[in-house]
Amino acid sequence: MSSGxxxxxxxxxxxxxxxxxxxxxxRTGRLALAHGIVETPAFMPxxxxxxxxxxxxxxxxxxxxxxxxxxxxxxxxxxxxKILEKAGGLHxxxxxxxxxxxxxxxxxxxxxxAKRRIDEKGVTFAxxxxxxxHSLTPxxxxxxxxxxxxxxxxxxxxxxxxxxxxxxxxxxxxxxxRWAERSKKEFILRQAQDERKTLVFGIVQGxxxxxxxxxxxxxxxxxxxxxxxxxxxxxxxxKALMNELLPAAAENLPETQPRxxxxxGEPMDLVEAVEAGVDLFDCVIPTRHGRNGVAYTSEGKLNLxxxxxxxxxxxxxxxxxxxxxxxxxxLYIRHLFQAQEILGLRLLSFHNIWFYSxxxxxxxxxxxxxxxxxxxxxxxxxxxxxx
Amino acid sequence: MSSGxxxxxxxxxxxxxxxxxxxxxxRTGRLALAHGIVETPAFMPxxxxxxxxxxxxxxxxxxxxxxxxxxxxxxxxxxxxKILEKAGGLHxxxxxxxxxxxxxxxxxxxxxxAKRRIDEKGVTFAxxxxxxxHSLTPxxxxxxxxxxxxxxxxxxxxxxxxxxxxxxxxxxxxxxxRWAERSKKEFILRQAQDERKTLVFGIVQGxxxxxxxxxxxxxxxxxxxxxxxxxxxxxxxxKALMNELLPAAAENLPETQPRxxxxxGEPMDLVEAVEAGVDLFDCVIPTRHGRNGVAYTSEGKLNLxxxxxxxxxxxxxxxxxxxxxxxxxxLYIRHLFQAQEILGLRLLSFHNIWFYSxxxxxxxxxxxxxxxxxxxxxxxxxxxxxx
Numbered sequence: 001m002s003s004g005x006x007x008x009x010x011x012x013x014x015x016x017x018x019x020x021x022x023x024x025x026x027r028t029g030r031l032a033l034a035h036g037i038v039e040t041p042a043f044m045p046x047x048x049x050x051x052x053x054x055x056x057x058x059x060x061x062x063x064x065x066x067x068x069x070x071x072x073x074x075x076x077x078x079x080x081x082k083i084l085e086k087a088g089g090l091h092x093x094x095x096x097x098x099x100x101x102x103x104x105x106x107x108x109x110x111x112x113x114a115k116r117r118i119d120e121k122g123v124t125f126a127x128x129x130x131x132x133x134h135s136l137t138p139x140x141x142x143x144x145x146x147x148x149x150x151x152x153x154x155x156x157x158x159x160x161x162x163x164x165x166x167x168x169x170x171x172x173x174x175x176x177x178r179w180a181e182r183s184k185k186e187f188i189l190r191q192a193q194d195e196r197k198t199l200v201f202g203i204v205q206g207x208x209x210x211x212x213x214x215x216x217x218x219x220x221x222x223x224x225x226x227x228x229x230x231x232x233x234x235x236x237x238x239k240a241l242m243n244e245l246l247p248a249a250a251e252n253l254p255e256t257q258p259r260x261x262x263x264x265g266e267p268m269d270l271v272e273a274v275e276a277g278v279d280l281f282d283c284v285i286p287t288r289h290g291r292n293g294v295a296y297t298s299e300g301k302l303n304l305x306x307x308x309x310x311x312x313x314x315x316x317x318x319x320x321x322x323x324x325x326x327x328x329x330x331l332y333i334r335h336l337f338q339a340q341e342i343l344g345l346r347l348l349s350f351h352n353i354w355f356y357s358x359x360x361x362x363x364x365x366x367x368x369x370x371x372x373x374x375x376x377x378x379x380x381x382x383x384x385x386x387x
Numbered sequence: 388m389s390s391g392x393x394x395x396x397x398x399x400x401x402x403x404x405x406x407x408x409x410x411x412x413x414r415t416g417r418l419a420l421a422h423g424i425v426e427t428p429a430f431m432p433x434x435x436x437x438x439x440x441x442x443x444x445x446x447x448x449x450x451x452x453x454x455x456x457x458x459x460x461x462x463x464x465x466x467x468x469k470i471l472e473k474a475g476g477l478h479x480x481x482x483x484x485x486x487x488x489x490x491x492x493x494x495x496x497x498x499x500x501a502k503r504r505i506d507e508k509g510v511t512f513a514x515x516x517x518x519x520x521h522s523l524t525p526x527x528x529x530x531x532x533x534x535x536x537x538x539x540x541x542x543x544x545x546x547x548x549x550x551x552x553x554x555x556x557x558x559x560x561x562x563x564x565r566w567a568e569r570s571k572k573e574f575i576l577r578q579a580q581d582e583r584k585t586l587v588f589g590i591v592q593g594x595x596x597x598x599x600x601x602x603x604x605x606x607x608x609x610x611x612x613x614x615x616x617x618x619x620x621x622x623x624x625x626k627a628l629m630n631e632l633l634p635a636a637a638e639n640l641p642e643t644q645p646r647x648x649x650x651x652g653e654p655m656d657l658v659e660a661v662e663a664g665v666d667l668f669d670c671v672i673p674t675r676h677g678r679n680g681v682a683y684t685s686e687g688k689l690n691l692x693x694x695x696x697x698x699x700x701x702x703x704x705x706x707x708x709x710x711x712x713x714x715x716x717x718l719y720i721r722h723l724f725q726a727q728e729i730l731g732l733r734l735l736s737f738h739n740i741w742f743y744s745x746x747x748x749x750x751x752x753x754x755x756x757x758x759x760x761x762x763x764x765x766x767x768x769x770x771x772x773x774x
Contacts, residue, residue, distance in 0.1 A: 049728055050726075058714070082698075083718055088700070092716075093722075095715050327443070327445070329479075331474055335436075335465070335480075336438060338466070339436045341436055341440065342733070343440070346443075346729070346733065
């Protein structure tokens with residue numbers, strides 16, 4: 001750990017991150033956390049409201065999921081800290097005993113809440129659930145994350161949309177840095193150093209300006225975090241622009257610590273970001289698109305709402321060994337969507353999470369044996385028509 | 388078998404029904420079907436559209452479910468016979484390899500379809516799905532059931548609502564008998580006698596008139612079926628009236644064949660009907676009420692939408708060993724309902740089906756050791772305040 005803190009004395013594992021193999025900028029690693037070990041690169045399914053939609057913790061284990069993402073904005077509004085504490089923390093609340101990372105929800109304040117106001121202190125807003133007044137500050141976000149016992153805490157940040165003026169991007173990045181300082185201070189104050197169970201990551205901002213991204217990375221590594229998030233991507237920018245910026249944005253960050261690209265993405269996005277040196281991902285795509293009838297397969301996407309599947313007795317993906325593909329046919333799953341049966345949403349969510357988990361395992365293997373290029377080509381044929 | 392047919396030569400089991408123990412009118416039995424053995428009394432979860440809502444076949448197996456119910460009305464409209472044949476029959480379509488009974492859907496025509504017309508030939512109606520014109524006849528219902536390969540086929544009947552005039556009840560019962568004759572004739576014509584994989588049950592009607600129930604039973608046993616359904620209950624009549632009629636209605640039927648009470652019911656209804664000599668049940672209650680937030684437990688019903696559960700870290704039923712009760716708390720499940728998360732519907736459906744399956748196993752054990760009365764008293768305290 002280059003964060004300057006000693007490792008924990010108690011707990012299941014000694015918290016640490018070790019790079020285990022490299023292939024170009026891509027690397028595999030082992031991130032040991034209080035609730036278990038995460039082999040990276042890893043994908044975190046999104047459990048915004050304390051559940052990965054339609055799936056149980058047992059399902060997620062069966063899919064090979066190593067770590068989940070949840071969200072301070074949503075959890076603090078509902079069910080709220082009191083009930084989460086009553087439950088014995090977020091893990092026991094959800095029935096998930098593996099690692100959990102929480103995003104602060106700064107992004108959600110801007111996309112979901114009404115009457116938003118941002119100032120140096122933090123953000124105030126009206127809940128999208130019941131209109132009640134709330135605020136998130138760097139301090140109360142860290143307090144909440146430590147209070148519910150997450151494995152990785154992400155501090156409050158100020159994210160900007162695409163496109164935005166340079167001055168606005170600069171202001172947001174400087175504020176994110178000042179908030180990061182306050183977050184780390186609060187974190188040190190609240191967590192006894194010899195009983196560390198939670199890591200804290202910093203969030204790099206800087207919009208689409210390489211110079212600002214570099215400055216943000218320098219400021220955050222100066223403060224010192226256990227890992228770094230690449231924030232402010234996946235906000236509407238062209239994919240080519242992100243691919244151009246990502247390698248340098250990742251290279252600004254210490255080789256010895258995990259890098260987490262927030263909110264991405266499609267299968268090809270994951271492979272390309274891994275090639276740029278990214279270790280962690282989260283995205284709603286596999287579950288949200290699953291609920292919309294889309295299956296991710298080794299041969300590309302299938303939309304089960306299309307009539308072409310109405311009489312097709314094949315599994316979603318003949319190469320897949322998940323329970324859904326071993327049990328059910330395309331024509332059955334299409335019928336479930338036609339008949340508006342909840343089971344359809346569940347089966348595609350399960351299959352897609354399995355597909356993403358399996359893809360990450362293939363990526364790790366390919367980094368180990370130097371075949372990432374050929375995996376990328378295979379995926380590119382399936383997802384981009386070979387481009 | 389008193390139906391006059393020889394047992395099947397091929398298939399997984401020799402189709403048969405054997406009574407294995409008695410306690411008063413109540414009895415346990417073994418119903419051997421082409422897709423497996425059903426220990427009776429048994430409860431059939433309802434999979435109207437080819438799925439027990441929110442649950443997988445693996446879930447149903449885990450809950451101890453032995454046999455499912457599905458419905459000709461729904462399946463014939465969507466996905467239709469062509470797709471079911473393409474899938475290789477209803478079992479492969481659903482991914483369920485255990486026994487299936489199909490109701491004809493005469494009842495659904497009256498509760499769901501528009502432009503209904505009933506005459507001696509059968510019923511014509513407009514589909515509730517797309518308004519297209521359809522008809523069900525005694526012959527095409529049997530053809531459909533044999534075509535999709537069910538274990539137990541139920542013929543088309545004419546069901547009346549409560550209350551109804553005696554003349555109307557009499558006309559419906561006489562028509563049901565004439566349709567039963569045509570159904571059996573079609574059944575014999577279509578299924579080679581030395582390769583029997585499907586049983587056919589007759590449906591007793593007669594509304595709330597003991598004399599008509601007796602006449603219907605005599606007519607149907609005269610035709611000869613593999614088992615008998617008690618139809619026309621659970622149509623809005625007072626519970627006391629049904630309890631009064633049921634023992635005689637069951638006694639009109641042969642001791643050597645299974646009796647199936649259609650569409651019932653609450654836990655106390657099941658125990659009381661078992662005491663009257665009933666062997667098979669189906670009902671939407673455990674899944675439909677589950678989706679409405681109601682859990683069935685050893686201590687009675689819980690409505691998880693009630694605020695009283697908001698901070699309760701106990702499982703739904705501390706006495707229950709299902710996966711939901713071993714993993715999740717009341718406060719979590721209530722949160723899922725508050726947050727409108729699909730997982731809540733799924734968890735209560737699973738728990739309730741487990742509860743019903745376990746209750747039936749307890750009923751079978753109690754018949755075996757003569758303790759049905761004390762099981763009834765225990766349930767009565769939990770569900771009827773001891774009345």
